[in-house]
Amino acid sequence: MADIFLSYNREDQATARLYADAFEAAGLSVWWDVTLRAGETYDVVTETALREARAVVVLWSPRSVLSRWVRAEATIADRNRTLVPAMIEQCERPIMFELTQTADLTHWTGDSADPVWQAFLTEVRRLASSSTDELPPGPTSGSPVSPPSEQTHELQSMAQAAPAAPADKPTLGKRSTVGILPFSNRSTSAEDDELVDALVEDLTAAISGNWGFRVLSYRTMAQYKGERIDIRQIARDHDVDYIMEGNLRRLGAKVRITAQLVDAQNGAILWTQKFDRPGTELFELLDDMVEDFTAHIGVQLERIELDRAVKAEKPDSAWDALKRAWYSLTQTNTESIHYAIANAKKAVELAPDYPVAVSTLGLCLGILYQREGSSDEELLKQALEHTTRALQMNGQHHIVQSQASLVKYYAQQWEDSLRLAEGAYETSPNSMQTILALAGAYTREERYDEAMAMIERFEAMVPRGLSLIFALITKCWALYGMGRIDEAIEAASQMLKLVPSDHTGLMMRPVLYAERGDWDLALRDIAELKRCYPDETLELFLNTIMTSRLADSVRERNAAMFTELWKRAEGQKEDQAAMSGANITE
Incomplete structure (x- = not known):
């Protein structure tokens, strides 16, 4: 049995050889298809090696993401919990692997001392030194969502932000702790020393105020300025899970600040990014930089934390259960909503x-109410009761406010929905949830330019992944209301690319095609909608449309167009049945 199975596209063989040689130089055995002996059956030998390998290294590139072989190998490895992916060229990974922690080795050319390579090698060694038989079976990012049962509460992975928590309680679960080290100043300017100190101090305050993480105080971490740092010792001394560090350097007329997030337990780099700014008036841009950093870092922390929590065998705390509920909602089907509940x-x-x-329970019930045609008044009543209770408990919490805004929208209580969304955003302007809640409320008010500005902010924070579908839904509504039909079709198509059977996408796009005069494409989408949801009636779809966040005049037009399409599709079906019967008679 080889330690490592190397999965790659044949066009990347030269790069794959670089990795194979480096692994072997590090004392690890590697199986890749060049090791096949004459006469061996490719499929059988490859599958055996894949299933027996302790670690499966997948090399993502623009070519391998299109390879069904590489995708299949990655899926099996994910299912067996042996997957260790690496990005060797910038590319859009298959959607099911967007939330899987992936090493960015696009810069790597074989340097064994490279810190990112070393962190990646450490993770590969960790898997290679363990027997896969000892690992409990885990959820896979490609498997269907299972209904709730007494035996299991498994989910694949998660793309939506976790809610912030109050002080730790045994039933709530332990929150992870973040420490932000003083950034190093690699320029010769004393003013830049003041800038990086101010940046770290403001970042510490911003992150602690927006996400469900404990953040060590600025003074606690300031003691490490200028010191040789052992991250794992800091983890032991302060019970830290993640460390953020960075540096500032001047590059001609601009300043570059590089930040990275490190796993404090093993030193592995989880995320890194560069931020460039003009080299003058940096203190005037400080608030802008803090907002940009906070948005990106918060998204990455949440993504990593949720991915880990969801892959756990079962939820051990309220914290983990909440994360699983949020992931389930990204699946946009009735079964997953019940699972979220x-x-x-x-x-x-x-x-x-x-x-x-x-x-969160109120929100899940509200989503089910709308998803089932906005006709079950008892369900809406339960959603509003939980929402009211949560607001009474802490009506100033930005997550509570943003979730309550959505439930009020399902109840058609528009003024309350807008008020709560605005309050949530004022409290936490860098939270994904508050940005989306306000974008939706603005769409209902026909404040489309403001809604689009919010959506653009969200897309800059979350450029890919399943959570993007929530922004695309609101974007599609806003563009439709503005009469920008081609762009609305593009947004609906993006939704269906993320989730091909998405309920909202399959309802919206045919109407948009019809608005543009593309009746054949519209009827094709209606046929697909009926195929995906054969038990849902025209009345249910119309009720969903009439309780959407579209303005009244827009949703009335939407409903009329949808009804016309439905009738035409029914007429086509009858004509085809008649023709089929005539052919049989002949």
Whole structure:
């Protein structure tokens, strides 16, 4: 049995050889297809090696993401919990692997001392030194969502932000801790020393105020300025899970600040990014820099934390149950919504006094109410009761406010929805949830330019991944209301690319095609909608449209167009049946 199975596209063989040689130089055995002996059956030998390998290294490139072989190998490795992916060229990874932690080795050319390579090698060694038989079976990013049961509460991975938590409680679960080290100044300017200190101090305050993480104080971390740092010792001394570090350097007329997030337990680099700014008036740009950093770092922290929590065998705390509930909602189907409700109920059971758990349950019930045609008044009543209770517990919490804004929208309580969305955004302007809530509320008010500005902010923070679908839904509505039909079609198409059977995408795009006069394409989408949701009636779809965030005049036009398409599709079906019967008679 080889330590490593190397998965790559044949056009990347030269790069793959670089990795194979480096692994072997590090004392690890590697199986890749050049090791096949004459007469061996490719499929059989490859599959055996894949399933027996302790670590499966997948090299993502613009070519391998299109390879069904590489995708299949990555899927099996993910299922077996042996997947260790690396990006060797910039590319859009398959959507099911967007949330899988992936090393960025696009710069690597074989340097064994490279810190990113060393961190990647450490992770590969960790898997290679373990027997895969000892690992419990885990969820896969490509498997369907399972309904709740007494035996399992498994999910694949997660793309939506976790809610912030109050002080730790046994039933709520332990929050992870972040420490932000003083950034180093690699320029010769004393003024830049003041700038990096101010940046770190403001970052510490901003991150602690926006996400559900404990953040060590600025003074606690300031003691390490200028010192040789052992990150793992800091982790032991302060019970830290993640360390953020960075540096500033001047490059001609601009300043570059590089930040990276490190796993404090093993030193592995989890994320790194460069931020460039003009070299003058940096203090005037400080607030802008803090906002930009906070948005990106918050998204990355949440992505990593949620990915880890969801891959756990079962939720051990309200915190984990909430994360699973949020992931389930990204799947946009009725089964996953029921699964989200089950996890939200579990969170409330474990932490009945935690307002975010209560508001999350209200939101899940509200989403189910709209998804099932906005006709079950008892369901809406339950959603509003949980929402009201959460607001009474902590009506100033930005997550509670943003979730309550959505439930009020499902109840057609537009003024309350807007007020809560504005309050949430004022409290936490860099939160993904508050940005989306306000974008949706603005769309209903026909404040389309403001809605689009919010959506653009969200897309800059979350350029890819399943959570993007929430922004695309609102974007599609806003563009439709503005009469920008071609762009609205593009947004709906992006939704369907992320989730091909997305309910909203399959309802919106045919109407948009019809508005543009593309009736054949519209009827094709209606046929696909009926195929994906054969038990849903015209009445249910119309109720969903009439309770959407579109302005009244826009959704009335939408409903009329959808009805016309439905009738035409029914007529086509009858004509085809008649023709089929005539052919049989002949």
